Amino acid sequence: MRWINTKPGPAVRLMLMLAPFVLLVIAYGMGSAARLADNPSDKLLPALASLTDAINRMAFTPDTRTGEYLMWADTTASLSRLLWALGISTAIALLFGMIVGMFPYVRALLAPFIATISMVPPLALLPILFIVLGLGEAAKISLIVIGVAPAMIRDLALKVVELPREQIIKAETLGGSSWQIALRVVLPQVLPRLFTCLRLQLGPAWLFLIAAEAISADSGLGYRIFLVRRYLSMDVIFPYVAWITLLAIIMNFALDRLRIAIFPWSNLERQ
Amino acid sequence: MSTIVLDNVWKEYGDQIVLEKVSLTIASRAFVALVGPSGCGKTTFLKLLLGEEAPTRGTITLDGVPLVAEPGPDRGVVFQRYSVFPHLTVLGNVLLGKAFTGSKIAARLFGASKRSAIEEARQLIADVGLAGSEDKYPAQLSGGMQQRLALAQALIMKPKVLLLDEPFGALDPGIRAEIHVLMKRLWHETELTVVMVTHDMREAFTLGTRVIAFERPRDRPEERERYGALLSRDIDIWPPRIAGEPSIFAPDRDDPVMPLGLVQDDLAPTQGDTP
Numbered sequence: 001m002r003w004i005n006t007k008p009g010p011a012v013r014l015m016l017m018l019a020p021f022v023l024l025v026i027a028y029g030m031g032s033a034a035r036l037a038d039n040p041s042d043k044l045l046p047a048l049a050s051l052t053d054a055i056n057r058m059a060f061t062p063d064t065r066t067g068e069y070l071m072w073a074d075t076t077a078s079l080s081r082l083l084w085a086l087g088i089s090t091a092i093a094l095l096f097g098m099i100v101g102m103f104p105y106v107r108a109l110l111a112p113f114i115a116t117i118s119m120v121p122p123l124a125l126l127p128i129l130f131i132v133l134g135l136g137e138a139a140k141i142s143l144i145v146i147g148v149a150p151a152m153i154r155d156l157a158l159k160v161v162e163l164p165r166e167q168i169i170k171a172e173t174l175g176g177s178s179w180q181i182a183l184r185v186v187l188p189q190v191l192p193r194l195f196t197c198l199r200l201q202l203g204p205a206w207l208f209l210i211a212a213e214a215i216s217a218d219s220g221l222g223y224r225i226f227l228v229r230r231y232l233s234m235d236v237i238f239p240y241v242a243w244i245t246l247l248a249i250i251m252n253f254a255l256d257r258l259r260i261a262i263f264p265w266s267n268l269e270r271q
Numbered sequence: 272m273s274t275i276v277l278d279n280v281w282k283e284y285g286d287q288i289v290l291e292k293v294s295l296t297i298a299s300r301a302f303v304a305l306v307g308p309s310g311c312g313k314t315t316f317l318k319l320l321l322g323e324e325a326p327t328r329g330t331i332t333l334d335g336v337p338l339v340a341e342p343g344p345d346r347g348v349v350f351q352r353y354s355v356f357p358h359l360t361v362l363g364n365v366l367l368g369k370a371f372t373g374s375k376i377a378a379r380l381f382g383a384s385k386r387s388a389i390e391e392a393r394q395l396i397a398d399v400g401l402a403g404s405e406d407k408y409p410a411q412l413s414g415g416m417q418q419r420l421a422l423a424q425a426l427i428m429k430p431k432v433l434l435l436d437e438p439f440g441a442l443d444p445g446i447r448a449e450i451h452v453l454m455k456r457l458w459h460e461t462e463l464t465v466v467m468v469t470h471d472m473r474e475a476f477t478l479g480t481r482v483i484a485f486e487r488p489r490d491r492p493e494e495r496e497r498y499g500a501l502l503s504r505d506i507d508i509w510p511p512r513i514a515g516e517p518s519i520f521a522p523d524r525d526d527p528v529m530p531l532g533l534v535q536d537d538l539a540p541t542q543g544d545t546p
Contacts, residue, residue, distance in 0.1 A: 164353035169323055170421075171356075174368035174428055175344035180378040184367060188358045265358050268410035 046235040054235035058224075070224065071243070077219040079247070081137060082209050085144030086198065089205075092145070093152035094194060100153065101160025101190075102182060111157070118150030123211055130216060140212035147208040148201045152194075159193045160186055192266035195259035199252050206248055272299045272334055273431035273464045275320065280329035281499070282315055288499035289315050293329070295483070295502065300514040302458055302465045304479035306472060311485040312500040313468045317436050320466060321348055333431065344372070347425030349438045354421035355409045361420055362405040365392040368428045392427060399423045399453060415446035419453065426461060435467035439474065451477060459515050480513070482506045 008016060032045035046054075059071040066073075099106045100114070126143055133139040163186065171181045213222030221244055228236045260267050275297040282290040289312045297303055305313045318324040319331060325340040332338065333345065342348070355364050366380070369388040373380050380388050396405060399419040409417050418438055425433060439447045439454075455478060458465055469475050475482045484504035487495075 166350040166353035167356060169321065169342050170348060170350070170354055170424075171367070171371075172342035173321075173344060173346055173348050173425065173430070175371040176367075176378070177371075177375070180371050180375075184370065184378045185356060189356075263358070265408040265410065268357075268408055 043232045043234055046238075050235045051239060054233070055239045058236060058239070071240075074219055074221045074224050074240075075243070075247070077217075077223075078209060078213065078221040081140050081213075081220070082144065082205060084137075085141045085148070085209070086201075086205060088141070089145050089149040089152055089201070090194065090198065092149045093156055093197070094190070096153045097156025098160060098182060098186060098190065101157040102178070102186060107157070114150055114153050114157075118154060120146075122147035122208060126212065126215065135216040140209065140217070143212045144205050144208045148205050151204070152197050152201060155197045155200075156190055156194060159190055163189060188263075192259050192263045195255050199255045202248055202251055202255075206244065210244075273462075274299045274334055275432065275464065275466075276332045276335075277319075278330050278332075280319065280326045280331060282312070282319060282324065283327045283499075286496050288497065290319075290485075291499040291501050293502050295505075297464060297466065297481075300462070300464055302478055302480045302512070302514070303467070304475035304482045305466065305468045305485065306470070306475050306482060307485035307500070307503075308487075309470075311487055313485055314436060316485065317434055317466065317468050320432070321346055321434055344368070344428045345430055346432045346434060347428055347430035348434045348436070349418065349421040349425055351437045351440050354438075355417055355424060357409050360406050360408055361396060361401055361412070362389065362392055364409070364420055364424050365396055365427055368424065372428075392423075395423045395427055396420075399457075413446070415442050415450055418442065418450060422453070422457065426457065429462075431462070431464060433463050433465045435465065435469075437468055437470060440470060447474070454478060463514075476508065480508055480511065482508065 028045065029048065032047050035042045035045050036047055055071075059069060062068060063070050096110065096114070100110050101107070122143055125146060126139075129139040129142050129146075133142060167185060168181065171185045176185065209220075210222030210225070213220040214226040217223040221240055225237050225240050275295075277293050277295045277297075280290065280293045281288065293316070305316060307313050315324065319326055320338075322338055322340050322342045330337055348354070356367065359367060366388055369392065370378050370380050373384050373388065393402075393405065396402060399422055401416060401419055401423065404412065404416065409420065412420065421438070439450055442450065451474065457463070458478075467475075467478065482504070483502060483506075485500045486503035487498065487500045488503070489495075489498040
């Protein structure tokens, strides 16, 4: 039988899925043990025990100075920035994506401009944002919005343009006005794409969040990682990275489930 | 009434002439089948009637009024694909036209108007043979069912003219025959003038009252720029089919039945009933 026709069963599939993760942990354990055998005070690859220690210290023991649980305080600070930024980006993208996609005049006016803006590297704008908006939350949220919104606008506008011409014509023969067609034909078909689009932008959004927090913040996951970097505290950095990854995975998964729950038809078409 | 008159219509795209001097009168309640080889301008002709394209020269009138160069509710359409909205259920698809006309801002119906619209939509859905599928999404329907839905969706607007762009071209022969029966019934029962583009000669002659062919008499590459397609054949079907009337020559299974009066095989009236 050809290799392209052999398929794994459910049990094998689960094992294959877990294998890379298990391998990673084993490789880490071996590397860490080898380094610690050479030098017991090595900080680069701390043993699993010191990782759990650090997690315990950060997440489940109140900080001696502030009395806060640092990891939860960092998580709330980061997530509120991220959610604000994604919310604002979504609103902007939906509005501009729809009008750019639907109206040829607006497209002629804005499409090249948005395409140009989306090419500006957002991190290069970060100093300007800090100068203009100060070092507070506004600058960090703006950085994420600037980094994420143009790509979302372009993606949604593309989706609107891709709607079959026949559908729009059909809606016109049913007596729909531009507004009615936008509301009942275009918007409902763009919304599922918005969820997918948000999922794809989660990566860049986290990137910009951590970058902004690294430079100026007094709390946040990115702030903490860059703070403890000075003490070479890999035992804190590794759990934080894993935690950020887990948060991103959960958001990614939740957005997809939410899309299927709200728009059941959007999953029927692929079958 | 819905008579379409085309007077010396030309359609050009840049240098390319697609249609030349098309003059044609389509009678009210006719069923015109448009045939011709690929690229002869059948679909362009339909787009002109639809209002999606404006003629380069000449005029098109519907009941004496020049056509607006924009699709509107007086002309319904069914395309080969993408005629129905994937995000709406069968019922939602049929209701959409009602919602557009009934509610300018929200484009949704509420209360009594919603109930009456649903009533009407359900009737129409049953008419096209989709009863029981009201809550399914188009992706859950077969190709033939989707086209039935597209017909119901167009007919709820009670258009004067129904334009069909190879509506049954993608269907299996069996399904196509079934939907032909439906199409014929709808044409008999509804106040409709139908213009249908098709590749299928058999379909053209089974359904139409009149078959029109477009052809490019001059089709060498260097001639394509200077000459477009002409209306080359215009055949009235004989024996004539008339909307809503049974054919005296060859009634189809689904045509209206001509009352023939009592014939020998009928039961004799019982003695007691007659005075």
